[in-house]
Amino acid sequence: MSNSTPATIEDVARIAEVSIATVSRAIHMPEKVANSTRLKVNQAIAITGYTTNAMARSLRLGRSNMILVVAPDIGDPNFSNILVGLENEARAHGYGILIGHTQNDAQRGLEYLKFLNSNQAAGLILFTGILPFGHQTMTARLPPSVGVFEPVFNGGIPYVGVDDTEGARKAVDLLLAEGHRKIAFIGDSRTRLAYTRRRMGYDAGLDAAGISPDNRIVLEGDGTIESGRHAVEQLFMRDTLPTAFMCVNDQTAIGVMVGLGARGYDIPRDFSVTGFDDVPQAVFISPPLTTIRQPRTAIGKQAMALLLELLSDGRPTETEILLRPDLVVRNSVSAPSRNWSKR
Amino acid sequence: MSNSTPATIEDVARIAEVSIATVSRAIHMPEKVANSTRLKVNQAIAITGYTTNAMARSLRLGRSNMILVVAPDIGDPNFSNILVGLENEARAHGYGILIGHTQNDAQRGLEYLKFLNSNQAAGLILFTGILPFGHQTMTARLPPSVGVFEPVFNGGIPYVGVDDTEGARKAVDLLLAEGHRKIAFIGDSRTRLAYTRRRMGYDAGLDAAGISPDNRIVLEGDGTIESGRHAVEQLFMRDTLPTAFMCVNDQTAIGVMVGLGARGYDIPRDFSVTGFDDVPQAVFISPPLTTIRQPRTAIGKQAMALLLELLSDGRPTETEILLRPDLVVRNSVSAPSRNWSKR
């Protein structure tokens, strides 16, 4: 059957000697069709190699079987594993994944909006932490959407991610348990919800340990390696130094380690460092980084499951599913060796 | 105009007081329509917020504006950067990217084949190095396709990637220049075309240096970290050891370094190691890995450009576009310190 044009439902109907309506029913509502007929149809499908034309189907149904996934940066090491989870779950339900990356450019976001408007995607997964569509869009027009990895700032969109506060708490508690009392928090941008939440974990841990706010050092940056390096430089300008650096993410932590290394310090002997995310590099840098693991594949899977549920129910839930963060202990933390406060 | 159902071409036609054919022409063949009319249509489009329904368009045209990208593993560190290149180029031409990963499972491949058969994708980008569809598919049915990163084994599909042979040659020449004479090549599977080609570079370099085949050590594996570690163990069983390990990819090189480290050797003092790919980790491991860089974004961009060209021309070119590999020198190579052959 190596026909040049693919078989249509009509070809199947002709061979099975039934109407096209029956063929459609045999495929999508098999219980509505007599056993004998279903058999004939299935044979005809096998003979012709028929597969339903997704375009025609989506057109008729007014809804596609694609999910648009928008991320600021496809290359982000966190991204790919979540994508695996998303993709697996989507495929299992007959959906495909359409991907786009905005590079934090609103113009780009708008271009992807077209995929939505033109009915090419039935749902939206957002990695961006923000609706990347400027103000042209009212949320009303958006298809069912789920934020992932980073809570969505505007728009009141359900979110699946790690419990940032609890994760940060685990990190700070480890540092505390090792005996650290002067712990710096190296954050990224205050506009990121993840920052705020991790910071909350940091503060809560320090509160519980009875460490006064005066003894806390909090810096902001942009979450890059460079930003971590820069934070170290800033801190060395001051008259007090922490004994430990608790970083908002692994990139920052790597930057901190680079900065400290450049000044000739040894980690964890001289300073302890923790990260957050457990990116693949974390295990390769030296020393291997003690950090908080994001269950990325699970996050992807659950986010997609939630979206698919929204898609069938239509119920506009505003949920937040928080997954448990795990502390992964490697070699970047030890007890404080000396008190840097007075040097 | 926050209407619940999106505007159709008919809404636009009514407002602009023209026929739907004219609207369609005003959009797609503006020169065929009078200036005054075009103006009216554009205004009507602005008022209604109309965007073309991609489903209807694709159905009518018999061709979608999606490109299917199939990779064995989305999480592969090589993948994401190529994807960036692919995506940028696609978007610039109004195409979207549909992604799938097979995990080397033929069943999975078949599932993606459905996207193709159901007309949801106009073209195919293959990362898999092999047509992942078992034998059910004759190439005739495949849409325009381009292999990327890994030459496609079966199917005679155009390919865009790095020049493996030249890259390997650069690595072996560096090792030779440092004075190494006993260089082991740690490969992966002989079925991978990339292996064969890199191996050719290795042999060519050694030939040129007048090193006889007896003095070459070649091992095979599966390209994983574990496989690199295993290769080291195997070599220590033998009575001759190389002074340098030239690895088919960075993963293997990392494994080799781990294996050597576990035995207490220092790199590059005791042994030199080179990789291939320049994955993001390569810079973080210690010592940072000297390797061959794949111009990933450029590969993606060119592959997509080629595919788009195929899509419009229809000309079934069987090309191979080989990009220049760059040697990136870090710290895993130095002159051989002693001769391990007789220990």
Next chain:
DNA sequence: ATGATGTATGTAAAGGTTTACATAAGGCCC
């Protein structure tokens, strides 16, 4: 004035589905 040529627009069909509605047949009850 006539016919030819060219330009701008309209009409209607086609693309492959799904599904509301119509029809037909079979079984059952009285």
Next chain:
DNA sequence: GGGCCTTATGTAAACCTTTACATACATCAT
């Protein structure tokens, strides 16, 4: 045997475009 319900199938419309073909009008050469 007639009416009624159930089950299985068919008919045809609708989803929204694009485009071949038809039409209408203007321009121009003769």
